[in-house]
Amino acid sequence: MSVDEYRSAFVRWDSQASVRTKPLREATEARDFYYPPELVTGHEVLRSSLGPEQVRRLLTLHLYAYLDFTVQLESLVVLPVTTLLGTGRSGLELPIAMRRDAMAITTDEAWHGQFTFDLIERIADQTGVPPCLPETYEFQRVRGRLRESIEPTLRPAFDLLITYVSETLISTKLLMLPRDERLPTYVREVVADHGQDERRHHAYFRALLPHFWRSLGMRDRAVLGALIPEMIVAFLGQDEAMERHCLTEAGMRPDRAAETVRGFREVFAAGRLLQDSRACVRYLVELGAVNQDMIEERLAA
Known part of the structure; x- marks a missing residue:
């Protein structure tokens, strides 16, 4: 497909998008697990060192953090970019169909934020575990640092590129949660609704990438391309501050939580990145935007 051809993944958006067809999910059965233990760094060690109630609380806190991460990502990173794309203020010359689909993504992402916020409340009511959320996440800290490191004129392009990265990653969490029958059905359904929409968004940003990349000069491509591995790690890598927060809120002393998380650095499954x-x-x-060997080397480091 040439850069000027565009095959929309949103032809059936009105009959397929979760905002058009799916309800807010009502809380159903309570379960012992609200988040897969396997997605928690060092879960085997933690399950042997914490009591059953602490483990249950820890898993629920990790689910809150995952859901809140989604709200923060959609609201602070994706929505500003898709709004600019849809309204023709992104600096890119896009076909009207791509602008229309960007507006559909804007609607989707606002809905994802809303139903995720609602889900956190329902889980809190059902489990009795307060949604004590981290103040910020690793992707926000890294995004802020990288954005400040480049000249102001390049920051709009940076915003679009990091949005592309976030929308084309296929996270193990998004794939695993809907399939895990240990979790409550309504939790699985909400994450599945999100994942179905994200497949369309993935296709959109894949199609957008050539339009974006050809709009950049060689120097800007080099500057932004060098930041891509860190962008990926920001979204998929270990978030030690979040992990310390969850352990502390689950009842572990802050000093022990910090020591425990430091000890998990070598346990983190870097291959997942x-x-x-x-x-x-x-x-x-x-x-031709990046070199495969360079990316693999930096992600495996």
Whole structure:
């Protein structure tokens, strides 16, 4: 497909989008698990060192953090960019169909934020575990640092690129939660609704990438391309501050929580970064935007 051809993934948006067809999910059965233990760094060690109630609380806190991460990402990163794309203020010359689909994504992402916020409240009511959320997440800290490191004129392009990265990563969490029958049905359904929409968003940003990349000069491509591995790690890498927060809120002393998380650095499954970012990186490599070996080397470090 040439850069000027566009095959919309949103032809059936009105009959398929969760905002058009799916209700707010009502809380159903309570379960012992609200989040897969396997997604918690060092889960085997933690399950042997914490009591059953602390483990249950820890898993619920990790689910809150995952859901709140989604709200923060959609609201602070994705929505501003898709609004600019849809209203023709992104600096890119896009076909009207791509602008229309960007507006559909804007609607989707606002809905994702809303139903995720609602889900947190329902889980809190059902479990009795207060949604004590981290003040910020690693992706926000890294995004702020990287954005400040480049000249102001390049920051709008940075915003679009990091949105592309976030929308084309296929996270293990988004795939695993809907399939895990240990979790309450309504939790699985909400995450599945989100995932179905995200497949359309993924297709959109894959199609957008050539339009975006060809709009950049060689120097700007070099500056932004060098930041891509850190962008990927920001979304998929270990968030030690979040992990300390969850352990502390689950009842572990702050000093022990900090020591425990530090000890998990070598346990973190770095291979997951390569797996979850495979599609995102492949599209960039096909375009000549990055070197495959460089990306793999930096993600595996």
